[in-house]
Amino acid sequence: MLIIDGPPGKTQPQARYPALPLLADRLHEEAVILLDDGKRHDEKLIVQRWSEDHPGLMALKIDTEKGAFMIQKVGGGPPRMSSRIP
Secondary structure, X not given: OEEEOOOOHHHOOOOOXXXXXXXXXXOOOOOEEEEEOOOOHHHHHHHHHHXXXXXXXXXXXXXXXXXXXXXXXXXXXXXXXXXXXX
16 A cells, blocks of 8 residues: 655645656555545646556545545456546
8 A cells, every 4th residue: 555645735746746656666466545635636637647657547536625546556456446537
């Protein structure tokens, strides 16, 4: 499981984007990625970029106070999520 809850959004635009490119090859094929603050515009863009850069990712919006995304690679095992983020 990879939990991304920083750096703060004010650090720079899409400051959390590098987390997946840097750690993707270390994650198990069935790993779950949680991205906090999913209601922010930058986090939505990050999920979109990750989906483009890493085919087979599926993301589910989680309705929390600040929003979140639960992301998982579909491929190695049965899909665990069915909501694709456009």
